[in-house]
Amino acid sequence: MKIVICDDQKYICEEVSLLCKEYFLKREKICEIYCCSSGKEYLECGIEPDILFLDIELGDMTGTEIADMTALGMKETYIIYISNYVDYMQQIIDINVLGFLEKPLTESKINNILDKFFRRKEDLQCIYKSTETNILVKDVICIKAESSYSKIILKNGHSVLVRKGLNQWEKELKKYSFYRIHQSWIVNLRYIIKYNSAKAVIYLPSMEISVSRRKKSDFEEIYANFLRRKR
Structure with a gap:
């Protein structure tokens, strides 16, 4: 399983990465985690993740623009938007949007959204x-x-x-x-x-x-x- 974290704030990438690693370690699951600091870097890296943590407002492009391009890939990617403005984000309607996380992020927020991902995957088996x-x-x-x-x-x-x-x-x-x-x-x-x-x-x-x-x-x-x- 692959996760990409795309945020132009390095500490957010590091924080989400650490919380995800702890989640998978406790559940004895294997996961590869990659960090990108811009939409351009993510789109050029060639990784098709299972989950994309995506800042809604990156410096070079918006999260929704990146999500639209991600949808063109071969693999189904579930998107989790990260922002200071959850009220704005919840106006976004997309079948592959798993949820919205408001900063600051916490262990419980990450755990709950990852639990939701696995329930969604289970439903479709x-x-x-x-x-x-x-x-x-x-x-x-x-x-x-x-x-x-x-x-x-x-x-x-x-x-x-x-x-x-x-x-x-x-x-x-x-x-x-x-x-x-x-x-x-x-x-x-x-x-x-x-x-x-x-x-x-x-x-x-x-x-x-x-x-x-x-x-x-x-x-x-x-x-x-x-x-x-x-x-």
Whole structure:
């Protein structure tokens, strides 16, 4: 994974670089970080980053001009604008703008925006593909066991029956925000509307499902961690 920080203030580049390194080190992830002091330097460096931290007002060109040119590249780059004027920045509408950070920057601001990046990437991962459909993480509310098959229940109200058991799904979805709450159910944590701990019941769109007694304690810990990451 590659990150470019483009800001004409050297201390900002150094600060963002340090905070990003600490974020990835704590999570045992690998990342290459590059710093540029001008729009010209960034555009000529030839790097196509996954994330571009971009000052909205550089000396030679504006951040939005650089973003427009970045969009012409082969790789999808998520842009995080940095400025003293967040109110102005939030008027910018672009599908690849991940967010806006107001100076001064802090560890929590950087951590929150990087968490948002990984959630966005996770949402777009394909977990099932056929000649008729591609199903992404963000499309799935839950998966129900159906003998040797399983039923993928989608947020659009449809469902897809596939020849795969929940044990296999559990292994494949472990790296995403899914949890097997019961022998017959795997749920996407992001679609939980409410959880009743006393009854050990989760509420999803148009359904409610019981959490098994032996899973209850583990589920509550994992769900609490999931909610903390979302903040």
